[in-house]
Amino acid sequence: MFDDLDVVITEVALRDGSHAVSHSFTEEQVRNVVGALDKARVPYIEVSHGDGLGGSTLQYGLSKVDEFKLIQAAVETAEFSKIAVLLLPGIGTVHELRRARELGASLVRVATHVTEADVSAQHIHEARKMGLTTFGFLMMSHMAPIEKLVEQAKLMESYGAEAVYMTDSAGALLPDQVYERITALKEALNVEVGFHAHNNLGLAMGNTLEAIRAGATRIDGSIRSLGAGAGNTQTEVLAAVLEKKGIRTGIDLYNIMDAAEDVVAPLLKSPQEITKDSLTMGYAGVYSSFQLHAKRAGEKYDVDPRDILIELGKQKVVGGQEDMILDVAKRMAE
Amino acid sequence: MFDDLDVVITEVALRDGSHAVSHSFTEEQVRNVVGALDKARVPYIEVSHGDGLGGSTLQYGLSKVDEFKLIQAAVETAEFSKIAVLLLPGIGTVHELRRARELGASLVRVATHVTEADVSAQHIHEARKMGLTTFGFLMMSHMAPIEKLVEQAKLMESYGAEAVYMTDSAGALLPDQVYERITALKEALNVEVGFHAHNNLGLAMGNTLEAIRAGATRIDGSIRSLGAGAGNTQTEVLAAVLEKKGIRTGIDLYNIMDAAEDVVAPLLKSPQEITKDSLTMGYAGVYSSFQLHAKRAGEKYDVDPRDILIELGKQKVVGGQEDMILDVAKRMAE
Numbered sequence: 001m002f003d004d005l006d007v008v009i010t011e012v013a014l015r016d017g018s019h020a021v022s023h024s025f026t027e028e029q030v031r032n033v034v035g036a037l038d039k040a041r042v043p044y045i046e047v048s049h050g051d052g053l054g055g056s057t058l059q060y061g062l063s064k065v066d067e068f069k070l071i072q073a074a075v076e077t078a079e080f081s082k083i084a085v086l087l088l089p090g091i092g093t094v095h096e097l098r099r100a101r102e103l104g105a106s107l108v109r110v111a112t113h114v115t116e117a118d119v120s121a122q123h124i125h126e127a128r129k130m131g132l133t134t135f136g137f138l139m140m141s142h143m144a145p146i147e148k149l150v151e152q153a154k155l156m157e158s159y160g161a162e163a164v165y166m167t168d169s170a171g172a173l174l175p176d177q178v179y180e181r182i183t184a185l186k187e188a189l190n191v192e193v194g195f196h197a198h199n200n201l202g203l204a205m206g207n208t209l210e211a212i213r214a215g216a217t218r219i220d221g222s223i224r225s226l227g228a229g230a231g232n233t234q235t236e237v238l239a240a241v242l243e244k245k246g247i248r249t250g251i252d253l254y255n256i257m258d259a260a261e262d263v264v265a266p267l268l269k270s271p272q273e274i275t276k277d278s279l280t281m282g283y284a285g286v287y288s289s290f291q292l293h294a295k296r297a298g299e300k301y302d303v304d305p306r307d308i309l310i311e312l313g314k315q316k317v318v319g320g321q322e323d324m325i326l327d328v329a330k331r332m333a334e
Numbered sequence: 335m336f337d338d339l340d341v342v343i344t345e346v347a348l349r350d351g352s353h354a355v356s357h358s359f360t361e362e363q364v365r366n367v368v369g370a371l372d373k374a375r376v377p378y379i380e381v382s383h384g385d386g387l388g389g390s391t392l393q394y395g396l397s398k399v400d401e402f403k404l405i406q407a408a409v410e411t412a413e414f415s416k417i418a419v420l421l422l423p424g425i426g427t428v429h430e431l432r433r434a435r436e437l438g439a440s441l442v443r444v445a446t447h448v449t450e451a452d453v454s455a456q457h458i459h460e461a462r463k464m465g466l467t468t469f470g471f472l473m474m475s476h477m478a479p480i481e482k483l484v485e486q487a488k489l490m491e492s493y494g495a496e497a498v499y500m501t502d503s504a505g506a507l508l509p510d511q512v513y514e515r516i517t518a519l520k521e522a523l524n525v526e527v528g529f530h531a532h533n534n535l536g537l538a539m540g541n542t543l544e545a546i547r548a549g550a551t552r553i554d555g556s557i558r559s560l561g562a563g564a565g566n567t568q569t570e571v572l573a574a575v576l577e578k579k580g581i582r583t584g585i586d587l588y589n590i591m592d593a594a595e596d597v598v599a600p601l602l603k604s605p606q607e608i609t610k611d612s613l614t615m616g617y618a619g620v621y622s623s624f625q626l627h628a629k630r631a632g633e634k635y636d637v638d639p640r641d642i643l644i645e646l647g648k649q650k651v652v653g654g655q656e657d658m659i660l661d662v663a664k665r666m667a668e
Contacts, residue, residue: 236610
């Protein structure tokens with residue numbers, strides 16, 4: 001599949017971009033976006049709640065429309081493109097994955113925190129048994145030293161992942177770090193290596209080029225930067241840059257540009273830009289969900305929330321450890 | 335001056351950003367922005383019409399407020415920062431430069447098309463005589479082969495320029511090209527080398543890091559990306575990235591972030607993003623002023639305006655040659 005391409009792009013606007021529109025995608029929107037992406041011959045289109053299958057909860061944000069209806073709309077619309085889903089073990093289940101498969105999804109990316117690849121074993125096994133193309137997805141990858149990242153990627157490969165992505169969830173990595181890490185993954189793995197960027201430090205495109213230079217062949221883009229935080233690598237811009245470099249993506253440049261301008265731009269609540277909040281996330285290297293907690297803690301203890309977030313980044317605090325935010329703020333105030 | 339810094343940043347929002355707000359800056363806006371940048375200890379702040387001193391004309395767009403009033407407001411407001419102006423020989427004159435100097439401007443950048451450095455000789459001489467710090471600024475630098483770029487930069491140095499900038503006016507260069515070109519300039523020149531990026535291909539930050547890696551020590555930024563086209567390297571993001579890398583800019587990170595969010599963001603007519611038009615400019619490597627002509631020519635001859643712009647880029651058509659656009663379209667239709 002897509003053997004004639006140098007780099008295989010997965011469009012994530014209908015999954016990662018779900019965060020940017022408060023999970024409000026409708027079936028009509030999905031049909032329009034998928035139709036336009038399909039016309040531009042985008043290989044894979046990911047459709048799921050922003051936090052993956054089963055993410056529609058009070059904790060992660062309720063979807064306006066059941067994601068299975070959106071997946072079905074995407075499958076029915078796409079003639080060329082394949083439909084992908086994201087699954088975070090602990091949020092989504094094998095049962096939900098099977099439903100997505102039955103509806104016609106072809107690819108699943110099983111995602112874990114960069115140090116927790118072991119929780120993906122069962123889901124990767126089951127996905128392979130269902131006949132899905134199955135990739136691993138290591139999130140917040142800047143938090144682990146290279147050796148740990150490589151070890152965890154090898155675990156995913158051993159479970160049956162057919163490619164492993166390094167995911168820069170906070171947009172915190174610099175180009176030389178991306179090059180070094182992707183190079184290490186390429187050396188250690190027998191399967192393909194992928195890269196998923198965020199633009200919090202303005203480096204989504206620069207980092208993506210470094211990943212490709214280091215050998216990554218699976219790349220994520222979000223059209224018109226419709227992704228969480230400051231957005232991802234902008235798909236239509238990536239298509240243009242790679243065409244300039246003679247790297248084959250199979251994407252029709254004019255059609256993807258038109259899709260961005262005419263179909264996707266009108267969906268954005270506001271254009272994607274690097275704001276104080278998204279820059280702080282990238283600089284500190286923490287989850288965006290920490291922002292509100294840090295603001296509250298900062299007010300309570302009269303500490304700049306940015307100082308709190310930077311300290312949380314240094315301590316490599318992860319999702320689920322929000323209790324630590326008040327402790328950190330209190331200690332800083334003392 | 336600024337000898338303790340690794341990289342000296344010039345903020346161009348009040349000059350390059352003038353394009354993005356149709357040259358509508360008021361004295362109050364300039365005072366607010368300069369005050370916030372000054373508090374963040376930005377070394378240089380450029381204040382001029384978008385096309386440099388004297389640019390307020392029907393051809394280039396009339397300024398709402400006389401640029402000398404804006405320069406005066408900037409000089410009166412700044413306590414730490416130095417005020418810079420841009421001068422394009424043929425648009426601005428030595429007379430106007432003298433007025434800016436008398437008002438308190440410290441730095442001038444004398445700008446020419448990348449192949450026309452010879453027209454800067456007199457203006458660089460005169461600027462030096464006035465006691466201005468005087469830099470050369472080679473625009474649309476992607477249009478010249480490296481040897482030509484180096485030759486033209488050496489001309490500017492020979493006229494007395496104390497630094498020469500490579501300006502990627504269309505945001506058309508890729509990171510490896512930037513590295514190669516800045517390296518060649520560093521090898522050939524005895525004066526400092528600068529870099530001015532645009533974000534049309536999403537590479538303003540990635541290219542800027544490559545320029546610094548190759549030895550550039552003068553870098554332009556525009557706060558909140560308030561610049562022409564898709565904007566420039568976003569100053570507050572650049573400050574964060576360079577702080578992460580341990581490269582000293584002297585800029586106070588929290589203050590520049592606050593300036594962007596609280597003072598500059600409200601001035602933007604709409605947030606900066608990479609649109610179909612700005613992407614086309616970067617991909618084709620042509621002036622933004624060609625866009626409207628190409629659209630009209632495309633309608634007349636039933637050719638996609640993007641094909642016309644790409645052809646104009648290949649032929650290295652420059653400003654003032656707009657007559658060629660219809661010819662090119664006609665030939666393509668045949």
